[in-house]
Amino acid sequence: MAHAHPSAMLEGTLQTLQQRDLQPATGADLIKDWISVLNHTDGAEPAARGLQALYDELSNMQPDADRVRNLLNQVAQQTEHLSRSAEGHYTNSLKQLADLLRSFAQDLGAL
Numbered sequence: 001m002a003h004a005h006p007s008a009m010l011e012g013t014l015q016t017l018q019q020r021d022l023q024p025a026t027g028a029d030l031i032k033d034w035i036s037v038l039n040h041t042d043g044a045e046p047a048a049r050g051l052q053a054l055y056d057e058l059s060n061m062q063p064d065a066d067r068v069r070n071l072l073n074q075v076a077q078q079t080e081h082l083s084r085s086a087e088g089h090y091t092n093s094l095k096q097l098a099d100l101l102r103s104f105a106q107d108l109g110a111l
Contacts, residue, residue: 007089007093009033009034010090010094011093013034013097014093014096016030017100017101018100028058031055031058034048034051035048035051035052043082043085044082047078047079050071050074050075054072054075057071068108069105069109070105072101072105073101073102073105075101076097076098076099076102076105079097079101080094080095082094083095
């Protein structure tokens, strides 16, 4: 998906994250794709670093749930920050993505 147009990638990500039976490998693939995109996007380096930290934690044999939750919230905050400088429909889509990431973080807290 990393070679897709950014709007198609964003829409695909939103659709994927709305699934509650998301497989860990799917999430890992999304993270890798977004890291690649964000590393080549001006002003998105903090979000790329946050996603890299999340990917690294999820790659551990036993990821720390508190750290994953904190990283998800951090990435959500960075995504929301990016939405403020985004154009057109990207603004709403990025805000929706931030909300979904926070929802995942909250769901982890309930486990």
